[in-house]
Amino acid sequence: MRQFLLVTLSLAACSTSAEREEAQEPPPIAVYPIQPAARLEQSGSTSSRRADAPASGGSCATSIGYHGGPVMTNAIKVYLIWYGSWAGNSAQTIIPDMIRTLGGSPRWKIDTTFTNGGGTAVNAGVQLAGQFNDAYSQGSALSQGAVFQVVRHAFSGGLPVDPSGVYYVLTSADVSQTNSDGTTFCGNYCGWHTWQSYLLFPIKFSFVGNGDRCPSSCISSRLDAGSPNGNRGADGMASVIVHELDETATDPQINAWYTSTPNGICENADNCAWTFGGTWPSANGSTANAHLGGRDFLIQRDWANYGTGYCTTSWAGTYDGTAGQWSGCRGTGCNVGTPAGLVGGSDPMKTESRPMPTKSVVDLRT
Numbered sequence: 402m403r404q405f406l407l408v409t410l411s412l413a414a415c416s417t418s419a420e421r422e423e424a425q426e427p428p429p430i431a432v433y434p435i436q437p438a439a440r441l442e443q444s445g446s447t448s449s450r451r452a453d454a455p456a457s458g459g460s461c462a463t464s465i466g467y468h469g470g471p472v473m474t475n476a477i478k479v480y481l482i483w484y485g486s487w488a489g490n491s492a493q494t495i496i497p498d499m500i501r502t503l504g505g506s507p508r509w510k511i512d513t514t515f516t517n518g519g520g521t522a523v524n525a526g527v528q529l530a531g532q533f534n535d536a537y538s539q540g541s542a543l544s545q546g547a548v549f550q551v552v553r554h555a556f557s558g559g560l561p562v563d564p565s566g567v568y569y570v571l572t573s574a575d576v577s578q579t580n581s582d583g584t585t586f587c588g589n590y591c592g593w594h595t596w597q598s599y600l601l602f603p604i605k606f607s608f609v610g611n612g613d614r615c616p617s618s619c620i621s622s623r624l625d626a627g628s629p630n631g632n633r634g635a636d637g638m639a640s641v642i643v644h645e646l647d648e649t650a651t652d653p654q655i656n657a658w659y660t661s662t663p664n665g666i667c668e669n670a671d672n673c674a675w676t677f678g679g680t681w682p683s684a685n686g687s688t689a690n691a692h693l694g695g696r697d698f699l700i701q702r703d704w705a706n707y708g709t710g711y712c713t714t715s716w717a718g719t720y721d722g723t724a725g726q727w728s729g730c731r732g733t734g735c736n737v738g739t740p741a742g743l744v745g746g747s748d749p750m751k752t753e754s755r756p757m758p759t760k761s762v763v764d765l766r767t
């Protein structure tokens with residue numbers, strides 16, 4: 402009983418401080434814009450952009466800069482919160498399988514090219530740490546603030562408050578989501594990530610909606626004829642989920658790896674949004690560029706912080722440990738020589754190591 406009382410009192414104290422912190426201005430959110438370019442081409446536009454070319458509207462710098470904040474150096478623990486109606490949807494098998502096999506993969510290791518100020522790299526480990534089902538606790542039209550309320554509801558329901566966690570609010574296709582600035586899921590973005598202080602911890606969380614709500618905006622047109630796992634919504638979400646995890650790991654509190662542009666901030670994966678590099682035909686004839694566990698996926702590329710940086714689907718280099726090599730690498734001035742361990746597959750290095758012709762990808766409105 403005594404222990405129980407102590408726990409109760411300390412929780413009450415924590416709640417008070419958490420509420421005080423929540424009254425502060427929330428940090429900016431980093432959004433993943435919809436894909437105008439691919440659909441322009443598909444609809445017969447005379448645009449010279451190729452399919453899945455970066456979206457117009459912003460301009461990323463030629464490198465991603467470091468701003469002194471933390472990166473996620475412990476194994477990243479992913480929590481999936483299934484919001485709305487997901488019963489019978491194979492997404493609940495496909496997405497967990499992807500998270501379980503992402504850690505240590507060539508795709509995830511791209512993010513290990515980013516370090517904190519002490520030279521410690523983003524962790525190569527990713528774990529599926531928990532899942533929670535929420536049947537519309539905040540209704541079917543979620544405000545920006547309601548997304549964090551969904552996370553809090555999951556805490557009440559048993560998910561741990563984990564500083565190494567990344568909490569995904571995954572909404573079913575009948576759920577809308579609107580941010581405080583009036584921008585919307587499907588209208589302006591396909592997902593976003595941010596953080597909020599809760600019980601004195603910086604809680605990292607992300608919103609990703611089911612692209613089946615608006616496939617022309619949030620699912621690559623390459624999956625129109627079929628997707629690697631036979632569920633276009635889930636396969637579309639897979640790409641957005643990894644994009645947001647790339648950014649959360651390297652810029653969890655929006656104060657580490659990013660570049661400011663006139664249109665907002667540009668994080669690592671934003672440099673490569675809606676680009677997929679080399680692909681191969683998956684077993685069912687659909688298009689894939691990543692193999693995780695026993696499944697193929699089509700996952701947008703990510704920015705490797707190597708040399709002057711470039712978009713790629715994979716990375717197989719390891720932390721060198723030599724002074725002036727990885728440990729000294731801060732985006733610009735990374736003079737580390739030729740990548741030795743790149744895995745090519747059908748994603749040729751001569752393509753991947755060439756800088757993107759333009760890095761104008763970001764249409765960030767926040």
Ligand SMILES: [Zn+2]
Pocket residue numbers: 431432433434644648668670671
């Ligand atoms: Zn992004």
